[in-house]
């Protein structure tokens with residue numbers, strides 16, 4: 242009896258100490274307990290939409306499908322959902338997915354352009370509009386944000402990234418997640434975000450898509466993983482495996498990445514999906530012998546859902562029977578999938594309600610225009626050419642002047658060019674001046690010379706030229722990598738001939754990546770750089786050119802002088818021989834002895850600097866930065882210091898300035914970059930006025946990953962800058978004790 246009492250008491254105590262499962266987890270367990278192995282595997286299967294084909298509806302009815310991607314007809318979505326909910330044995334709803342990358346119908350600037358705004362509120366607003374429009378079509382899951390830190394402009398997917406910096410990518414990624422998901426995924430206009438591509442895809446060798454990567458773990462933890470950790474902390478509902486292998490292991494089969502880091506270190510309880518066919522692609526990678534082996538490897542690496550390899554549906558059951566995959570691991574995967582469906586409220590609300598006029602709402606278009614305005618980076622403005630003044634007639638030329646399909650950029654499956662407002666359309670509506678539209682080249686790769694003369698003739702009749710050059714949408718994005726990142730076609734020749742007219746020449750660049758436009762920048766009086774700016778690119782350009790809006794964008798990525806400099810990024814290491822004593826190739830004396838020149842770290846033909854550095858961007862006004870002031874010269878391990886700076890608007894326009902905080906660890910047990918971005922603020926300063934901008938720094942902000950994979954700051958001296966870009970400013974110094 243005494244023993245029995247003791248036993249009851251122990252059980253009661255244990256029950257009291259075990260945290261009660263929340264109701265969602267209970268519902269998941271309950272549902273899971275009713276599922277057959279086949280039904281569990283069905284949930285792990287994502288298929289491409291095929292309308293209401295018998296094949297697809299049959300599989301849904303049989304409980305063999307967990308998710309569908311690329312179905313955007315809301316009536317079809319609702320019917321597929323009805324079959325899942327009413328006709329499958331357990332009535333588990335589907336989740337419908339789509340690549341909504343920078344807008345569904347109303348297209349915002351490509352993510353690289355959004356990053357150029359340095360304004361997370363604008364990025365969040367863009368994601369919100371994308372979510373509202375796509376949710377109205379039944380989509381509740383998007384494969385965005387792409388937070389691959391990207392330092393190679395040859396890589397077409399740099400367009401989809403937030404650029405080269407870890408911190409900026411983390412901030413923008415988290416803002417995007419918030420915009421898609423809101424604070425409550427069950428909100429019918431919320432869509433689940435997907436952090437991709439986990440991980441290191443931006444490091445693809447030679448900027449060639451799908452290529453291999455070799456990334457030391459220290460660098461992975463310092464540079465490439467933090468944006469993923471940031472979005473996981475921001476509640477990002479799903480993650481996607483990357484196509485690449487890291488250090489020989491494809492991400493889809495990488496248990497260290499997907500289990501040890503994602504689940505064990507970060508406690509992530511969202512869902513992990515493969516990329517399209519990336520399970521099957523472990524065969525050509527040379528990592529798996531066949532699809533059955535690939536399914537086994539992916540399942541054991543903690544991958545929850547198979548996008549389009551059919552590996553799980555074909556082989557998981559046998560693999561469980563053979564003891565190669567544990568059913569408990571399948572249960573975990575299905576838990577993650579069901580958790581997502583519960584969080585989205587799909588069990589209560591599986592259907593998509595009709596929404597009145599969800600697309601192209603005036604307020605959405607206005608937000609898209611604002612984003613496009615803020616994303617423009619003014620690279621050059623000699624003699625205050627911009628905004629155009631005292632101009633009666635403008636020649637609007639160049640292949641991007643009237644190309645709606647191209648100004649939206651990559652990944653716009655659902656964009657409708659007829660809804661895009663091009664520069665030609667927007668300029669024609671301007672009252673300030675007359676416009677002659679004469680593109681000169683019909684598309685960016687056009688090599689014909691015939692049209693150039695017409696454009697030149699138009700330029701001669703005008704007081705100023707606005708020349709829209711760049712890349713067509715099809716030249717960037719997935720699988721659109723370039724080894725030569727100069728302006729394609731005869732665009733440079735067009736610019737040369739326009740320059741010869743002697744008229745003020747403004748280049749409006751619209752591209753999916755940084756382009757090597759050194760020669761063209763030399764020829765132009767002003768250069769305004771837009772990463773493909775979306776539906777409202779035209780009105781945004783018109784407002785900027787006329788001075789109704791003042792440029793405030795800053796580069797989220799370095800623009801190289803020439804492609805051979807790549808990788809070129811601001812956060813490089815100093816090396817033992819930092820660039821100095823630069824002698825350029827044409828200045829080397831003939832038969833010069835081996836060590837008579839240079840002997841420091843630079844290229845003979847490019848020098849040491851890029852064309853434009855990370856963080857760079859001009860305004861129509863000018864800003865003068867005072868030296869930064871520190872609240873203390875000593876930072877203690879648990880303390881903080883404040884760094885402040887006075888910034889005066891010394892020009893004649895009220896304007897926004899993006900103020901950037903950088904630090905450098907001067908001596909460390911692992912060499913550290915010459916600068917690292919640690920914060921930024923976008924402040925509005927009226928002409929003639931001064932703003933004081935302050936940032937706080939703690940030891941955590943100075944931490945880096947050590948050889949034992951632990952991250953902490955080392956005591957010692959640090960420099961800190963508050964500056965207009967990654968190359969300007971005078972540093973202050975403090976010591977961490």
Ligand code: NOJ
Pocket residue numbers: 340384437516517719
């Ligand atoms: C392949 C791409 O890599 C990925 O980013 C995208 O989300 C999927 N395809 C689905 O279309």
